Amino acid sequence: MKTFLAFVLTLFLAFGAQVAAAQQFLLSGKMIHTNLEGGCWYLDVDSKHYELLSSDTEMMARVHVPNAHVTVLVAATKGAMSPCMVGEVVKLIQVQDAEQQHPVDLMVMDIDITGRMHKSADGKWYVQTKKGAKFILTTPLSKYKHEGAHYHRFSRVVHGPERTVYTGTIVSDARKGK
Numbered sequence: 001m002k003t004f005l006a007f008v009l010t011l012f013l014a015f016g017a018q019v020a021a022a023q024q025f026l027l028s029g030k031m032i033h034t035n036l037e038g039g040c041w042y043l044d045v046d047s048k049h050y051e052l053l054s055s056d057t058e059m060m061a062r063v064h065v066p067n068a069h070v071t072v073l074v075a076a077t078k079g080a081m082s083p084c085m086v087g088e089v090v091k092l093i094q095v096q097d098a099e100q101q102h103p104v105d106l107m108v109m110d111i112d113i114t115g116r117m118h119k120s121a122d123g124k125w126y127v128q129t130k131k132g133a134k135f136i137l138t139t140p141l142s143k144y145k146h147e148g149a150h151y152h153r154f155s156r157v158v159h160g161p162e163r164t165v166y167t168g169t170i171v172s173d174a175r176k177g178k
Contacts, residue, residue: 024093028071031063040084043070049087053080062098071097107159110174117149126166127151133167136160 029045041064042049052072054060063070074090082089115129117140125140135157137144144151154176159168 023076024073026071026096027074029069031065031068031070033066034086036086037083040086042084042087043072050074051082051084051087051089052092053077053082053089054092059092059095062095063092065098069099070095108156109159110154110156113155113170114152117144117151118147127170134165136166136169138169138171
């Protein structure tokens with residue numbers, strides 16, 4: 001009888017482990033901190049929110065970084081609740097990747113820009129110089145709101161990220177002689 005009970009218990013534990021493993025899944029998204037209930041964290045995955053729970057404080061510290069992009073292995077939790085209730089509650093099993101996003105100081109320059117106005121397919125007005133540089137105009141004057149208009153101004157420019165088609169964004173006129 002003891003052997004039979006041990007066998008049944010072994011089957012139950014093995015089956016339970018398979019069910020638990022089947023409920024584990026990967027999530028990748030951005031960590032967000034809110035001021036709800038004294039401060040709550042959730043993982044935003046394509047606008048769906050997940051609250052990560054774990055008793056491992058070191059693992060939680062790796063993901064509790066504002067705007068960190070993380071990939072985590074989690075397990076579904078049935079009926080779990082938290083004080084925050086800002087998303088589906090899941091058990092954090094493992095942090096596979098936690099990439100912290102660092103703030104960037106954007107380069108701002110005053111430059112003399114000469115070129116022609118163009119409108120992109122998504123409706124953005126930009127100046128294209130003879131050398132091919134493209135500068136977005138966020139609020140162009142009405143005289144520049146037509147294809148081919150001549151643009152020549154001393155402008156304050158915020159240079160954009162490297163992997164875009166635009167060199168930068170014109171934010172205002174710049175003052176000469178300073």
